Amino acid sequence: MFAIIGLAGVFFCVFGGYIIFGGKIGIIIEALPKEVMIIGGSAACTFLIANSTHVIKQSLGDIKRIFGGARFHKKEYMELLALLYQILKTMKTKGVLAIEQHIEKPMESNIFNAYPTIMKDPFTVKFIADYLRMFSIGVDNPHELEALMEQEIEKVKHEGLHSSHAIQAVADAMPALGIVAAVLGVIKTMASITEPPEVLGKLIGGALVGTFLGIFLSYGLCAPIASRLKGIVEEENQFYHVIRAAITAHLGGYAPQVSIEAARKKVPSEYMPDFNELEEALSQIS
Template sequence: MFAAIGLFGVFFCVFGGYIIFGGKIGIVLEALPKEIMIIGGSAVCAFLITNSTHVVKQSMGDIKKIFSGARFHKKEYMELLSLLYQILKTMKTKGVLAIEQHIEKPMESNIFNAYPSIMKDPFTVKFVADYLRMFSIGVDNPHEMESLMEQEIEKVKHEGLHSSHALQNVADAMPALGIVAAVLGVIKTMASISEPPEVLGKLIGGALVGTFMGIFLSYGIMAPIAGRLKSIVEEENQFYHVIRAAITAHLAGYAPQVSIEAARKKVPSEYMPDFAELEEALAAIS
């Protein structure tokens, strides 16, 4: 919601302020289509040249995240902590073999399916199952497991940031493309140098719209979008650090309740349940 409000506010403050303080919007609107074609069109083409097909598709899909935000909120974190607790408790009381059927086919597991918010994210399900499977086949050194999990979490973060980096590159290029559009406008003006001042003034004003649009689209639209996508990736990445904390604490020999408390501390403050709230949720599982 705030992203939509902010986007509307950018347009209102810039164009509305220009009109309110006496600017003639007509010359801007008249020059806008060709400036958008030159700046926007060349920016899109440069974007396609620079990035792979995968990054292009990922970027197009990620744009909607600026309005929907991160996938994980307090509900998802509560379900994740509850899922991890139930699994770790089962391992502690019944042994590793008791969870084998659940980690081999997690999509059919009654434990995993008890947490629908987690099941909506196949990567999280796979991430949990894969590392529990590694533990079941003999990787029981907490430092080795933590290192492996950190590497995959970092890889996921790096790949998730592709969209942000690609769009930031476009934002960085737009002011220069605006100058290109302005220079072309000046060339057009110079070809009409014999025209009366009022005509030349209109042509020069149209040329300057190119510089304006390049800067406006860069710092008012593209850069904020790129920054927003980066913050979403970083926020979502914390979800996997919670899993890492719980599993490595369990491997270090801590009780399930202690392992989950270690994981709770990794939850972003905005979504972190307090101790009593989590204890009540875990008691319901017991």
């Protein structure tokens, strides 16, 4: 919602302000098609040159995420903590073998399926199952398992940031591409140097539209999109740190309640349930 308001506000403030202060929008409109072709077209082509097919597809798919934001909010964190608590409690009271069937086939597990919000994210389910499986087959050193989880979490973050980096590279290139368009406009103007001042003025104004458009698209559109995508990836990445904290605390010998409290502290402040709220939710788990 705020992304839509922000984008609309950028266009309104820039073009609306230009018109209000006496600018002639006709010059911009007339020059826009060719400037968009030069700047937008060349920016799109450099994007294709600089990135792999996977990153291109990922970037195009991720742009729409700026309107929806991160996938994980308080509801998802509450379900995650409850799921982890139920798993750790089962391991503590019935032994590791009691959860073997659940981690081998999590999609068929009655424990996992009790938390439909978590089941909507296959990577989270796989992440939990994989590391519990490693524990069940003998990797019981909490430091070793924590290091492995940290590496995978960092890998997921690195791969998630590909879109942000790709779009930021386009944002960095656009002002220079705007100058290219402006220089081409000046070349065209110099070829018409014998024309009267009113004609030359119109040609120079059209050339300057290129510089304006390159800077506007860079700082008013592409850079904010890249920054927002980076923020979303970093926010979602914290979800997996919550899982890491719970599992490593359990491997350290702590009771399920203490392990989940350690995990709760990793939840982003805006979504973190307070101690009593979480305790009440966990007390309903059999």
